[in-house]
Amino acid sequence: MLMKKKTIILFALVLMLVGCDSDNQNLDNTIGVNTETSNTLPDGESQTEEIDENSTSTEETTVKPIIVETKPSNWYIRLVAEDPVRALKSSSSQLGELEENDATQEHALKALNPFDGTYLDIVFVNPDGVAAGDYKSNFHVYKEDTQDSWQFTVKTNDTTAEIQLTWQGLYVLTPYTDDQSRKRYKEYRSVTNPLIKHMKLVDIVSGKEIAAMVDGKVEVYTFNMDGQNERIFEWVVQNEELVLSTKTSLYSTLKAKLIPNNTAALNKLSDIKKSDIFDLTKPPK
Secondary structure, eight states: OHHHHHHHHHHHHHHHHHHHHHHHHHHHHHHHHHHHHHTBOTTSOBOOHHHHHHHHHHHHHOOOOOOOOOOOSSEEEEEEEEETTTTEEEEEEEEEEESOTTHHHHTOOBOOOOSSSOOEEEEEESOTTSOSSEESEEEEEOOTTOOEEEEEEEEESOTTOEEEEEEEEEEEEEEEEOTTSOEEEEEEEOSSOGGGGGEEEEETTTOOEEESEETTEEOOEEEEOTTOSEEEEEEEEOSSOOOOOHHHHHHHHHHHHSOTTOHHHHHHHHTSOHHHHOOTTSOOO
16 A cells, blocks of 8 residues: 555656656747747848848948929029128028919018118119019019019119129028918028029120029129119029020120220121020020
8 A cells, every 4th residue: 555655656756747847848949939039030031140231231332312303483592792892792682483472572671771871782673563662582473484584783882893793592492381370481502403504694784694503603793883883683584494605705795895885896796696696595506
């Protein structure tokens, strides 16, 4: 009887030992599966040091997408006039286009009279759509696929001054509505926008036309006041890209230097064919 009890106890101990080994094995298997799952990439490959290196290399060689700029419908530029001799500069005048029905009236800023006898300024005189007067800003309502132009005046007290006229921008505007339901604009500057290729400055007195930018550089137009306190210019945005020829520059330079009373010289220059002077529909010869 005693031997039978010892046999039962021994058998029970053996079963307990087997059960412990089974539990330990199951625990080991569970840990192994979890570790493998956490180190598996979505494509089923194991995550190893070699794959990490390849992943870094792939990121370095990835080609970034090219962003193609389009002509904006909301934009502006700043006109800049400078008299280096007298250290005078005016750079607060703005012109542009907005997708607003009341853009001209809403964004017209009146110009102030000079504080003293020495001054240099750029103003829009009696622009359309607002009350008569001088303005520092002139925004037009954007109309797709149409030519647009802004006439402005450079004013100074020195009738012999040599003035440098240029521009800053192009500032592209993105409209948004603020927390008070007011229309506002975010801006960024772009010197590569395709609209720039359609812009030119026109000297009304000499007839000279200057591209806004040539070979990636903003143009600076230097002129003399020629005994006047005011000089009128026009900024033009045309449908076609601007095409300038060497004959255009030669003609404009000569004409600008002529004395206004020299009628014979003016008539001689007028004999040049118009197509040889400035033709936007043909490439330079």
